[in-house]
Amino acid sequence: MELPRKYKAKDCEQRWLDHWKDTNIFAYDPTRGRDETFVVDTPPPTVSGSLHVGHLFSYSHQDFVVRYQRMRGKNIFFPIGWDDNGLPTERRVQNLYNVRCEPHIHYNPDLDVKRGRKGNPTPIGRLNFIELCEEVTKEDEEAFRNLWTRLGLSYDWSQEYATIDAHCRTMSQYSFLKLLEDGHIYQAERPVMWDIGFQTAIAQAEIEDKERPSAFHFLRFGVEDGDRDHIVIATTRPELLASCVAVLAHPEDERYKNLFGKRAITPLFKVPVPIMPDPLADPEKGTGIVMVCTFGDQTDVEWWREYDLPLRQTIGRNGLMMPVTFGAEGWDSLDPDAANAVYTQIAGQFVKKAQKTIIAIAEETEGLIDRPKEPLTHAVKFFEKGDLPLELIPTRQWYTRIMDKKEALTEQGRKIAWRPEFMGKRYELWVEGLNQDWCLSRQRYFGVPIPVWFRVGDDGRALYEERILPAIEDLPVDPLNDAPAGFTEEQRGQPGGFIGDPDVLDTWATSSLTPQVATKWFKDQARHDNLFPMDIRPQSHEIIRTWAFYTIVKAYLHSGEIPWRNVVISGWILDPDRKKMSKSQGNVVTPEPLLDEFGADSVRYWAARARLGVDTAYDELVFKTGKRLCTKLFNASKFVIGRFADIDPAQLGPDKIVAEPDRAIIAELRPLIERATAAFDDFDYAQALSLVEDFFWRTFCDNYIELAKGRTYKEELTEGRLSAASTLRLVHRVLVRMLAPYLPFLTEEVWHWCYTGDAGMHESVHRSPWPTLDEIAAIPAPRNALTYQASVGVIEAVRKAKAEANLSMKAPVSRVTVTAKADAIEAVQNAVDDLKEMLHIEQVEFVEGTPGPGLVAVEVRAQ
């Protein structure tokens, strides 16, 4: 056999990708039982995001585990999907085509917008917008598919899905209807966390706190019938003054006790509001007395509800101050004209601008500001994808009831094995801190439509209590485009007719169903039952509160089960300064050039070196180390195979391993197999790699091959030569398999040089069995348990002597004296012929004695 001289990753990668595809070796076999099947719930990456070196990292981690399980004989269910619905895609399309979605515009089948056009955004209809989203999504998916393929991820590509495709829409809508039917979903009109930029409601999981500079403004409020003429209230949001509906202080607060029951008069707007005691008012904060607005924060909402306060909304959905008339119903004022004169100045302004205006007006008004403002920094809630502070805006939204299930959800989390274990804590902490039901509806376009219509009353108004739901077999539906059964499109929006719910579902409403999506759930109940709950969910830690959480919620609500038995958490790739990689910081490393430069195996090696859950600084040296390992494996394999290639395989085998040094190396192999297997069973691929790599390089290449080499050069097929050849073949075949999960391309290449036809092995290394102790059970242990260790002692001593004498390693040595205890002497004697040949020693002398530190003391005399 002619083996290539140098290893070039590129030359073999595409070849094996094609081969694996042709032979379909990664396909799931639905005929096999659950107990012999390993089921993975893969995270569908957001395809509108950029390809990131972190993708290579965490997706490799799944593949190590999966390939190991496959070699353990498991039938692998390893689907992959793409997460494409939602805001990121919408934003990308808006930027790419410079368009704006206007839902009222009709569909234009001939719409032709070009990318990169400058100027004002072109308004286009909803369906056109969705079409563009789908188009972009397709392209993005292709880029991801290419990268995932190049990395050698062993997916069953026939299970591919996209979270916006018809199947996922069906699953997601089915889930919604089921939960609605079971009473877990409800619709309500109430204050909700609202992004004024994207103009949509969002859920608690999408909120991100950011520290922002702000300031306390100390405003004087009037007091009716009081013993004083004013109270001072500290506020960071003076622009909400017009929304003030009450003033609260702690019941025990002596400063304000006597004011409870009286009314305060808001400055500028002169609105009388009640002064009430409430234990939630913190005497330490500000001046200890707080104005309640509709709505400044979550506590305002609670107070508003508890005391049944009026609603005075001033911030609109677009973040502009709404038009308001004082003196009108609900907008009482002691001086409506003055109030309106002030409000007119902020009406229509953006919140932030309105704040400045109000402050300016206040500053000009005599006796309003009590003392200079006090700068401070505080946490402000943002939508994770937005850059404007969230507002609490009363709107009609759909919710999944979860607040009443916190205990049960915590319990579910405890049934799952989190790896590393402490990651389970993050889940529990999140569940503990839940403060609102899951807001499901989004006022967006590219998403799974909420499958609900409402009847329209004779007065032309929507009757939100009179829902029309689709039949399950009609899913997926688009209520804005499809008419419900029994109606015609002409009745849309007409009195006595219907309207479609205009909203789409939170992307997590669909992403939380990836197990059900993959199993096909109610569409193929038998398949679902055979796959669910799944074995593992690999993911990274920042989506514990979203993806893991919501998936656990859905599995619990739908089937009372956990979705998977293990959650396997990958860490993050940080930049070399240990900062998070992000597009905005410009420190993102793109993956393709790395694959080009180092090859997929080397990149995977880099990923494999990181332990589960541990964030890892990006370090190119590790790629180089990976490449070195590949080169070493290539060269060693070429050599090892060359040492026995011309011997009839029938003459080689475990029964031919008779030489003591050979049996010694086999003995070393046992703990390796045991420990690496245990590590892998525990999802600790990094530990397994470290063990295998160390054995391969140090034990096998540096010592054993050198030791046994001499015998393999014998002319005759001596017992010693056959023993060495058999050992090399056996150990090498074990190591290639143990490296296969990490280096799938190179190991497959090497495998095909030699082992594809072996009994008990598979044509592909990736379907061949992971090494077990059974394979070497028949090989007796060496007579002396110290043989390997004592031999290495001699090798190291002689090498050291040669290095210190600046000699070549092949320089001859006339005599070596080994001082050791009797059993170690015997051990060395068992390998002494190999040692002499390897180290070019003429004569070895043994002296029984105490060697000092170590097993053997070695004295070397050069020639």
Add this chain to the structure above:
RNA sequence: AGGCGCGUAGCUCAGUUGGUUAGAGCGCAUCCCUCACACGGAUGAAGUCCGCGGUUCGAGUCCGCGCGCGCCUACCA
């Protein structure tokens, strides 16, 4: 503010359930072109295992306290 994790050689990190002299890769120094590999090999220098206290015959490993870093959760008067 609470919770979690981390702190080991110049750098990046291992360290199996507590056990001799704490390891690897990179880097550094010296040497070796040995018929698989110079993308290699040999040898070496280099660590108060963050600090203090405790448990133990024995602690990098277990416990307590402290310091530093990171993350999670909370924090909008």
